[in-house]
Amino acid sequence: MSEDQKHIKQLLQKYLEAKTSLEEESQLHRFFSQAEQRLDSRLYWARDLFKYSSNEKQQHSDFEISPIEKGRSSIGFYRMAAAIAALVVTSLGVYRLEENYQERKMQEAYAETRKAFMLIADQLQMAQEQTVYLDYIDQSMNKLLK
Amino acid sequence: MSSISMDHKEFVVLFKDIEVRLYRVARRILISHEEAQDSVQEVVIKIWERKNIKAQAKNIEAYAMTMIKNHCLDRLKSKQANFLRLEDDFDDQLDSTDDTLSAQNDVEERLGAVEKVVNLLPEKQRTVWHLRDVEGYSFEEIEAIMDMNATAVRVTLSRARKEIRNQIAKQYE
Missing domain, CATH: 1.10.10.10 (Winged helix-like DNA-binding domain superfamily/Winged helix DNA-binding domain)
Incomplete structure (x- = not known):
């Protein structure tokens, strides 16, 4: 066995004990990146391992994410969609209002208004009922608190 | 503590190299490419949102590494809910x-x-x-x-x- 390999074996012993420095570890990397011929078969594991870890250092260097760009643009998209939706709804509303004013007969307008008032009246009625209900709760609360 | 915030461009440049290492570590812990990618994305967004990172820019890599490791460990833990899948992956590997x-x-x-x-x-x-x-x-x-x-x-x-x-x-x- 060559002097080289003896030295490497000593280094590997240190390596297994996790006592090698980064510099010594790169020595091992260098040694095993060249050595292929006439290598002691007891060193095959180290040859494979150091090749693997050297290889891994180069892996996925093309990995790229730009999450912030992506995040921004998707927020931008939703904002844009919301803006367009709002615009469409508003213009439809304006259009229908115009129609109402210009084309509907007075009677129809009256009927609509009446309907609207009825609706409001209904709501008021309901609100009143709720208030009565609230009073009940109030009373029972008072009972409980006493 | 001073908190000079960096702009988005600086952040992207700083993280270009770090992201690759974050991904490799995440991949090593989680094995799966998709999960590793998701994890890096989530962690990088978290760091960006904290903004006041320029002051600690020197340690930012170790900081990011710690975050990705913790994030991946949490994922591994929640994976124990579907332990079967993990076992299967590992059994396949054991066989070969x-x-x-x-x-x-x-x-x-x-x-x-x-x-x-x-x-x-x-x-x-x-x-x-x-x-x-x-x-x-x-x-x-x-x-x-x-x-x-x-x-x-x-x-x-x-x-x-x-x-x-x-x-x-x-x-x-």
Whole structure:
């Protein structure tokens, strides 16, 4: 066995004990990146391992994410969609209002208004009922608190 | 503490290299590409949202590494809910490590065999081994990232390396 390999074996012993420095570890990397011929078969594991870890250092260097760009643009998209939706709804509303004013007969307008008032009246009625209900709760609360 | 915030462009430049290493570590812990990618994305967004990172820019890499490690560990834990899937992956890997190697095997096969052995290590050994032997971090950095003391790091790393040696050597017998 060559002097080289003896030295490497000593280094590997240190390596297994996790006592090698980064510099010594790169020595091992260098040694095993060249050595292929006439290598002691007891060193095959180290040859494979150091090749693997050297290889891994180069892996996925093309990995790229730009999450912030992506995040921004998707927020931008939703904002844009919301803006367009709002615009469409508003213009439809304006259009229908115009129609109402210009084309509907007075009677129809009256009927609509009446309907609207009825609706409001209904709501008021309901609100009143709720208030009565609230009073009940109030009373029972008072009972409980006493 | 001063909190000078960096703009988006600076952040992207700073993180270009770090992201690759974050991904490799995440991949080592989680094995799956998709999960590793998601994790990096989530962690990088979190860091960006904290904004006041310029002051700590020197340590930003160790900081990011710690975050990705914790994030991946949380994922692993929640994965225990569907433990079966993990087991299956590992069983497949175990089966194929029974293969024997010889001088006839080409490099790709041999490296594939090493990968299987490494990825079968317990999570902590696997991560510490990766941080040292692939990413080349100093012991001090690994102690900080892993939140382990010096002795624990050395013991864990030594165990990992010996186990890898034993498993590969076994295939050459």
